[in-house]
Amino acid sequence: MTENAVVDVPDRDLLTIGAFAARARLSAKALRLYDRLGLLSPAYVDEATGYRYYRADQVELARLVAMLRQLDMPLARIAEVVAAGDGPAAAELLGTYWADVEARVAGQRTLVGYLRGRLSGRGSEMYGRFVVEMVDVPEQVVITEMRHVPADELPAWIPASLGRLEKAAGECGGIADAPFVVYHAEASMESDGPVEACVPVSDEPTAREWAAAEGRGRQMRVRVEPARRLAYTRITKAQVAYPQILAAYEAVEAWMKREGWEYAGHCREIYFADWETAVAEDAVCDVAFPVKRA
Template identity: 35%
Template sequence: MLTISEFGRRTGLSHKALRLYDVSGLLPPAQVDPANGYRLYDEEQLERARRISVLRQLDMPLTKIAEILAGSDEEALIRLDRWWIAQEATTAARRATLQYLRDRLSRTGTSGLPPRPVLTRDVPATKIATIRTDTDQQTLIGVIVSSTYEIRAHLAAAGAALTGESWVIFHGAVTPEAEAPVEVCMPFDGLVDPAGPIAIRVEPAHREAYCSITMDECAFPRIMLAYDLVYDWARAAGLPEAGPPREVYRPDCQLLPRDQPAVDIALPILERKA
């Protein structure tokens, strides 16, 4: 058995970190001396501790570390890759946000979104697999990417036919300061059971107003100008909202040229009465 000092020396973890990992359940000691409360660790815990240390170097939250280390090494590798892809997507989005601000500061008075039409379309009742999560603006992209990968893997394992399209439905206002529920959805055909956070439901048929934007225009806050465009059009046309707004991502949108339409900003609307 190793004392907390020896265990910390061999893993590079401080006493404070080891106590935190104990309280969180991430790395409890092998035993605690009932007489003096000293924590004692087994040598077999060294590898887990070192993995935790490396993951913390990536600024990974403790809850995500626990999730990654909960299964086999093969499962941990899949979860790690998905998390890292989400982090890179978040970084790319932040870079686009910075560029938007630089553009506005260097070209005062210019529009952040070139003019484009708002169109309408009918969407049939659609079977979707979804993950619903509360998130704020900072973690939104990571949630979208990781949830999309998880849903796609589940549907593929079940042999479902995918359309390639995905949606993000906003059930509240997601801001930098406040969380709100968002629903990442993937339409599919076939028989699929729900599993874990993945639910299966049918999105009712509806009519929606939408405009198309590029991947470069997808970054916050530029994307909010597209939402304003759709909402203003619906109000001017006297068409009340009939559901929460959504982003509709076209198949392989990340592979499209950055200046080509890739995402639709859509708002369900009620039909105008004759």
Template identity: 65%
Template sequence: MRNHPEDDTRRTAGLLSIGAFARRTRLSAKALRLYDRQGLLPPAYVDGATGYRYYLPAQVERARTVVLLRRLGMPLADIAAVLRLDGERAAAALDGYWADVEERHAARRTLVGYLRGRLSGRSTAMSGTFEVRTVEVPETAVIGETRHLVSDELPAWIGDSLGRLEEAAEDCGGITGPPFVIYHSDVTEESDGPAEACVPVADLDAARAWVAARGRARGLTARMEPAYRMAYVRITKAQVVYPQILAAFDAVEEWITQEGLTPAGPCREVYFAEWDGAGPEDEVCDVAFPVR
């Protein structure tokens, strides 16, 4: 049975119709319906017979916050998560989102520079973008984890695998050097490597025992990495992002050819800085090739 008109009047007293609310918030009725479905701005009352939506005046401020967050390009799911938090935690979530935006922007800026060099025919190595250096790396005991995966899967796997290996290193005499990732074959959108995450440890026997206790099904290894001469360039956090990191690999390979050297093993990335605490322009990684 339909409510009596007087009941509807009492229920909507002090509320804003969707049209009035749209004017106050500069949101279209279509946007308000979308935000209702997303749980961002549910109306205070919906007429069961007509479907008309009504809003509390207090919801205007929330709606304006949604508008401003959308202008930042924040996805609706992230906006919903921010709005569920209290003041300080919401501000911290916004800071985290914006740090990610700036990191992506820095990565795109680096990619534009790389593509400009490729399209113009200029050499990335000769343009001064990268300085190639060499260093002698001593024989090192390592524990490793090998995985076949494509480029989109690589960043998450590197963080997870190195975290697992660093935790395991506590049972292998401790960590003795920066972690690194070896690319035994190309990792791209179409090629799945494999890649091997490695952590240097002090006790090779303990590392072998650790691997034996867990079996080799997960691609776990413990071995002695031989000494080698490493040619490398140092890159920033923004430059690590695929595909612009390819410019660093190109620069080292070009330098190796110019110097009359020969690659003596697969290319690798050596992570010498704390990733989470680094900004987009902070140096975090060496892109390297063993050479002879």
């Protein structure tokens, strides 16, 4: 016996999965998947046979789910659209999702252009746009917040974390120097660091007292950042965006190799300007590597 067979069901108007699939222009396999994922459940399942039956008014919902799947919408977001029903709320959820898709595609398009430049041998031309300099930074007392953060969450996490730390710095003698972010491991789509936001403060004893009393609850701590020699290049607000910032990092690394310097610590971004008021052409950040002589 198949699921298209005639059996007794509570409502004679219910459609077998085969009939419903034909009307919805979907396969029975797709309907079973939607049921398993919780996106479209049958109106009735026969306990003895396990056969699925659907109402005719579920056809439009089945077609909606299928079309949303064609947009590569994640299952959780499809469930949100379905739960919102027909109307402005569902349309707004779809619009938000598609804006995210377009932003991601725009970023991927920029990355493709960057990679084409590298693969076509124009790396030196791209790196030539960046001026690399050296600076000696003295020992600093910093309050920090460390998280595992994938690359796509960094644009939101960095300003939020530095904002929290800058606010806390007021209880630790004030901000002593430019805030910075240290990448203890790669932050990409496949790797999430960890990444450490740091704000230098003026009063170490007060900072340590504050960390013992309140910092732990805020997942912040105090440490001493040793004196370092940095090789760095200064970039604009527009160049901070991924993947443009990759060229800045690689330009510094190419300069280090050419000039005979080795890595002496984790790479970092030093934010010395007001991000909110800066425009795209304003210099806002130094991309830096701690270095030592090879």
